[in-house]
Amino acid sequence: MAVIVIGGQSRRVGKTSLVAGIIAALPEYRWSAFKITQHSHGLADGGQNATWAISEETDRKGNSDTSRFLAAGAEHAFLVRTSPECFAEAMPAVRQKLEESTNAIVESNSLLRFLNPDLYLLIIDPAVADFKSSAREFMDRADALIVHHTPGSDHPSSFEHLLGSAANRPVLRITPPAYVTVEIVEFVRKVLASRTAADRR
Numbered sequence: 001m002a003v004i005v006i007g008g009q010s011r012r013v014g015k016t017s018l019v020a021g022i023i024a025a026l027p028e029y030r031w032s033a034f035k036i037t038q039h040s041h042g043l044a045d046g047g048q049n050a051t052w053a054i055s056e057e058t059d060r061k062g063n064s065d066t067s068r069f070l071a072a073g074a075e076h077a078f079l080v081r082t083s084p085e086c087f088a089e090a091m092p093a094v095r096q097k098l099e100e101s102t103n104a105i106v107e108s109n110s111l112l113r114f115l116n117p118d119l120y121l122l123i124i125d126p127a128v129a130d131f132k133s134s135a136r137e138f139m140d141r142a143d144a145l146i147v148h149h150t151p152g153s154d155h156p157s158s159f160e161h162l163l164g165s166a167a168n169r170p171v172l173r174i175t176p177p178a179y180v181t182v183e184i185v186e187f188v189r190k191v192l193a194s195r196t197a198a199d200r201r
Helices: 015-025 065-072 084-099 133-141 159-166 182-200
Strands: 003-008 031-038 052-057 076-082 103-107 119-124 144-148 171-174
Touching: 003 015, 003 133, 015 031, 015 065, 015 103, 015 119, 015 182, 031 065, 031 084, 052 065, 052 084, 065 076, 076 084, 119 133, 119 182, 171 182
Parallel strands: 003 103, 003 119, 031 076, 031 103, 119 144, 144 171
Antiparallel strands: 052 076
């Protein structure tokens, strides 16, 4: 089983679009897709713990992010909701779902506190000032940076400084609304193939 984690510097930088695009481009991996959201308030969800919940999406025609994963071709899609301080408490159930998957792709930064995935892609938009602490924390673990690019524009002068220890990572550029390129698909395929081969040795 392979696990890919897709993170982002902030909200609305295209994490869900990248996850859906990879699912659609690589259907042979028979993905289970996960979206992890953290919140500050308790939950009341079907008798589960009041601080976290996992629900499986079944609607392929809905407007939710998990519906988009199914529409893209995922075999299963799960929404994990947890308060930040109780993420560790939810992890045994998350791990079980991951282990039941053929291959998994997860939209989250914070999962890296508990898991070492086969591939971690971090989406960055130099035009967005906000930068989550979780993205900063795990930037040096990114296998590649997916960077928004607007033709004719230059990155802000602070961009390279912002990358710090991740500045030597491969940079794969996207121009929204296209969030998945041939280059990204081939990079994902190559990394997963190499790690699968290593596991077999």
